[in-house]
Amino acid sequence: MPAGRRALLAASLAGLAAPARAERRVGDATGRRIGVPDRIARVVPAGPPAAILLYTLAPELLAGWPARPPSPAEAAFLTPEAATLPQIGRLTGRDNTANLEAVLAQRPDLVLDYGATGPTYVSLAERIREQTGLPALLLDGALPKIPETYRLLGGILDRPAEAAAREQDATRILAGAAEAAETLRARGRPRVLYLRGPRGLETGLAGSINTEIIEAAGAENVAGSALGPGGLVQISLEQVLAWAPDWIICQHPDALAQARQDPLWRALPAVQAGRIVLLPGLPFGWMDFPPSVNRLLGLLWLPVLFGVRPREGLAEAVAGFHERFYHRRPAASQVEALLRPALPPA
Template identity: 75%
Template sequence: MADAPFPSRRAVLAGAGALAAAPARAERLVADATGRRIGVPDRIARVFPAGPPAAILLYSLAPDLLAGWPARPPSPAEAAFLTRESAALPQIGRLTGRDNSANVEAVLAQRPDLVLDYGSTRPVFVDLAGRVQQQTGLPTLLLDGALPRIPETYRLLGEILDRREAAATRAAAAERILADAVSAAEALRARGRPRVLYVRGPRGLETGVAGSINTEIIEFAGAENVAASALGAGSLVQVSMEQVLAWNPDWVVAIHPGFPAHAKADPLWQALPAARRGRLVLAPGLPFGWVDFPPSVNRLLGLMWLPVLFGLRPRDGLAEAVADFHALFFHRRPDAAQVAALLGPALPGA
């Protein structure tokens, strides 16, 4: 699912018209995360991801089934962490989120066997999946994107795609990462929760509040999201420097690569004690963000990193663990220099 709610006043698909797709012959029934039972072909050879989170989930399990990238093709920097074949896949448009750009013709032109969405299972998104299925004639499945459900989601997708062994391997790895994150979070709460401000954009003035999937891993890791404590529930919000200074977070976690240079040159950001103490860090973002951009299984890397950042886990071993994760989930092991470049801005003094 995309990182913003579906805009209800806009059409789900442009140009639907009277176009009707010939539905694929259903060989078997499968259940998605919402409990909907949907007929899918017995052999699935091509899947259309509804948004970037679904594309990453699918790529991590079955890259050969991925029809293309919903938002844009990978940049050269991102492609360096992906398989050559997957990096060369085209942009196919997205069906969810603020920038939904695919229409019925674009979906059908890819000749997929099904449409896969991944993220929130709130009623609005269940309804969206039903409408996509009705308009395209393609089975459309919605899987739960919540962090704790990642192992369950892998196993379910493995059943759907007949990739059970590969799914079980990834589910087990995700379970280990989540269990360690829960243990670290308990230790962090006992020691004293760090107050964290997560910032997006080149100026660092967008953040997520309580209930936002964009900041889910901050709380999961045992830290306090200062914006959530101050602003309550919602999704993404704009904030002011006055608010940032008043919150006085212990850590600032940014995701835009241009933000650290901006903060270093901005007297207001430099007035923040966390910035002066070197506690303004850039979350790695290649090939996908470690915090939320987009919020998919790539966030497991963030749960490996944050306990190290907060001093609960040793730095020794993190680089190897990151390389192992990439090899399993992204199908390409980065070299030592690539991992060092990822971790340098993410760990003070690294």
Template identity: 65%
Template structure:
């Protein structure tokens, strides 16, 4: 089994090089109290979830994009100046590319991680701060914590009004999702297999952050591993056939195209009955890729997919979300193209 965020620092020790003089103290999601400068002007995101979180509130403070900048088809949904920011590498995840010299070279006032608050990531934050002298904070990326996270981030960045608007919208989406989940519990929970990658044989196990949205929306993730297993896992098509899910979902259009042709995948009941679903993935995924605040859009969409609400108005809801969180009014033709496969029209 693989965990979905693995810390790695390429440089074991560096001399501390502190930011501007600290003038206030804030607490992160773990209760760690860290001194911040009076004004945070630049944030280094430890991974893609943190980059998206900061971007939604304060794109002007983002130092760059971990892993890679947005590609052209993603950038058209984002603020142009922010989309053009450089790659800065990442401190967490499977493709760790940043060393501490790169962090220092970016000259941030704050290093921010957003994801699991397990002890290993607390230790990572403490190590980065000790070795760079830069305040390093960790926020909880679980869905239920999003409103609280926005309030905390607003205080950290002194962007309270902007963060409060996003916290309020997140609270509304989460409340609607809980109501939809209660209706599904009465009607019967749909069973979902979440296929990752072009072959569909990687999945997110029950209880992992990568599949959290499925369970929050009231569906059942069929991928249950051994006791205590979390994160990502490799499975066989034969195992998926044995699970016999009601829906197969994937962010990867290559998998969707392959599954429609492959005899084994086509023998799956969900595929035969037209419930092989392309999850929207631009500019960020609606289930994970990465598991950050972008998943709120998935909670707007899933009740419609599961037949609890009509599709009328989805395009307008998504456009409003993009304006608030992504700082750009999306082109309606592009938006229709994004939504069509998710509604079985692609």
């Protein structure tokens, strides 16, 4: 946006800004010290990862969903209040769709972003602050940082007890995954390919936040090994056939159905052996989609998938996670429906 238009927009939005209130200064993951209201009652998430993080800690503060309201299938795993929150659009990312006037009309106290913390994202946070007059905080979305992020966010939102509980849960899950990963590496790392989208021809490379939990679980991301570091990338069926992964994890049911029906896909040893599964995705994906704290569920599941943890107990672990993080305990039938396509037949 040209500087002149930004100035006009800022001036036009000034009247919508919240009146001056008592402030305290807090630090975010970038080291910036930012003034926030003493009492925070409403938070706008800049993108889906921030929305999930905020929902798991303080659902009553969530102003709305950045991408879209939850579908009926997703809503069945959320609180009724969260399921009916409006779509407010994204403030950051390639699908930047938020209307700033509509955002400010909700009288939020701050904007929260969660993910990468490099200079580009600091610049985006500063731009949001300049355009809205709201404090814009950025927290680190790296998987090992989840406990620290809960502790930091709990201080910002004045939710120390809730943050301590989530921090403890996340620490336990990460430690359990690390222990299982050591066992898996000693046995021999399975070579895993994660297929995103209905065609199954998108994946994440080495170091990608979208496939980070594969390595955290002790397995090898075959796309990362073959193509090196990077983010999301399009791949071909020829590459998949050449890599011949031990396990295939599909994000979309159409990709799973195609792999089981297409003769070329069925030539893969993993498909022939039944080592192809569907990633659970309700209310949020267990691998990414988006890459937020929902990935902790993937670290409960992958050690079971790879045979270093018993199946017994997984259903209860999933239900307990939902109860603590998503504030709604699913029925046994809901958990069974999540796990059925995510594990090969016993």
